[in-house]
Amino acid sequence: MDSDRIEKKIVLKAPLERVWRAISDSARFGTWFGAEIDGPFVAGKVAVGRIAPTEVDAEVARMQEPYRGLRWQVVVERIEPMTLFSFRWHPGAVDPKHDYSNEPMTLVTFELAEVEGGTSLTITESGFDQIPLDRRIAAIKGNDAGWAHQTRLIGKYLALDDQG
C-alpha cells in the first residue's frame, strides 16, 4: 500500500458544469464539505473559513458540531475550469492550540471529466509521508470518531505485539 497518497474515483450523475461549480465555487464547496469560506477561491491565494456543520448530512453535521467555528484554511494551487482544481492544506488540523504553519501540507487535487451518464471525478491527496508521525497519531486521536479509531489503533498495536 502506498503510504503517501489517497486516490478516490467516482462517477457522479450530474453534468460536468454542476460538479465543477460544486467544487470550485467556495460557497458551494463549503455546503457539502462543511465549512463557511470567506470569499472566492483564487489560484495562489489562501482561502480562509470556519468549520460549519454540513447541510447535506444530518449525522455528519452532528459529528462536526464540536468543531463549529474552528479555523479552516487551504492554499489554492490551480484552477483550470471544468478540468482541475487543487489546494494544499494541513490534514486533520483540528487542534486550535497547535501552530501548524511550519508543518508540511498535503496536496489535494480534484480532476473532472465528462463521461457517459455524468461526470467522473478523481480526488487525490498526496504528501502524507511528510506529515510528522505524532501529528498523524493526533489526527486520529483528535477526530470526531476519535475514540473508536483510538481503540482500533491500540487494538492493532496490541495484536501486532502479540505476534511478536
Next chain:
Amino acid sequence: MLELQDGVDTWAKAAPVFAALGDPVRLAIVARLCKEGPLPTIEFKQCAGGVSRQGITKHLHVLEEVGLVESDRVGRDRQWRLRARQLAAAREYLDWMSARWDQRLERLRAFVEDGA
C-alpha cells in the same frame, strides 16, 4: 477489536508509546526511520543538534523500551529500525483520512445529484 470497557490496563499499556513520541529528538529519530528505513546510531547525530552520542543512545533506548524501535548489533554499532506496530499507526492514519474522503464524496454526490 478493542472496546472501551476492555479497561484501564489496555490504555495504560499504550500511554508510554505516545509519551515517548512527545520528545522532539525522539520524534525526529522516528521520523527519520519512517522515511529512510533502518539506520546505524551514528546517523541520528543530525536529529539532535548538540546532543551527544550517549544522549542519542539514551533516546533510542527510551524508544526501544516502549517497543517503537528495535536494533541489531552491526560490528561495533547498532542498526535501528521501526517496529511493525508503528507502521500500523501510519496505516491507520491513512485509512482514517481515506474514510473521511469517502464521507465527503458521498456528501458531494448528494449535493450535485439531488441538489437543484
